Amino acid sequence: MTAAEDNRKRSPMLRVVVVVSIVCIAIVGLTFAIKSARQQAHLHAQRQQAERRQKSFDLVKRGSTRASVMDSKLLPMLANDPDCRRRVTNVDFFMSDIDPADAPSVSKLKNVTSMTFYCTNGTKELLLAARSLPIDDLQFEMPDLLPEDFLILKEFPQLKKVRIEHMMEDEWIARLESELPNVVVEAPYPRSKEPGMAR
Structure with a gap:
């Protein structure tokens, strides 16, 4: 088997490895992005809740x-x-x-x-x-x-x-x-x- 034939046989296998690696990286990246977006949404909701709480408190303080x-x-x-x-x-x-x-x-x-x-x-x-x-x-x-x-x-x-x-x-x-x-x-x-x- 020549080097060219060996490269042709490895080439489809290499492509599969590259594609699987890219898909795995994309999944990890997407998972991280979703988790980060959820954390940001949770923090935003907490900030809004704290602002509403303070506003209600301030209204009572003002009379x-x-x-x-x-x-x-x-x-x-x-x-x-x-x-x-x-x-x-x-x-x-x-x-x-x-x-x-x-x-x-x-x-x-x-x-x-x-x-x-x-x-x-x-x-x-x-x-x-x-x-x-x-x-x-x-x-x-x-x-x-x-x-x-x-x-x-x-x-x-x-x-x-x-x-x-x-x-x-x-x-x-x-x-x-x-x-x-x-x-x-x-x-x-x-x-x-x-x-x-x-x-």
Whole structure:
């Protein structure tokens, strides 16, 4: 076998090795780029969250009595600031994921009389922490509560009004009205009146 024949036989094998090497390098590079892009997106989201948290905190510091909580970490910030502790009377939880470690901070906001929960995770922990507050108004829209979790509301001695802005079983609405005789229970979406949902 001559050197030329040997080179021709090695040539296809060499091409395969080169192509496989290039594909491997491309995969490694793409994997690194995707990982880097995800890290950057995560850091960007964290920065935005911190900016929103600070903005909400600053609004209360400047005199607002309403705290909009989209981030669990705002609760200890408010609770650890004497001005905020004194000033906040309304807390609105908007699409929040509440860390169980942050929920007890709400109990330090001693002047809170109203709370709203919109698509909030950690609602039960917040309610348990808020039982000692002078809350007279609670509103819920799609919280992460089971119907029986609403019975916690019996432990709010100053509660006057509850509004539940999502579909609820008629039996549970009736039970809440029965168990909370001195509270106006507004539940405009009983299951029996929702199209296609009546039994």
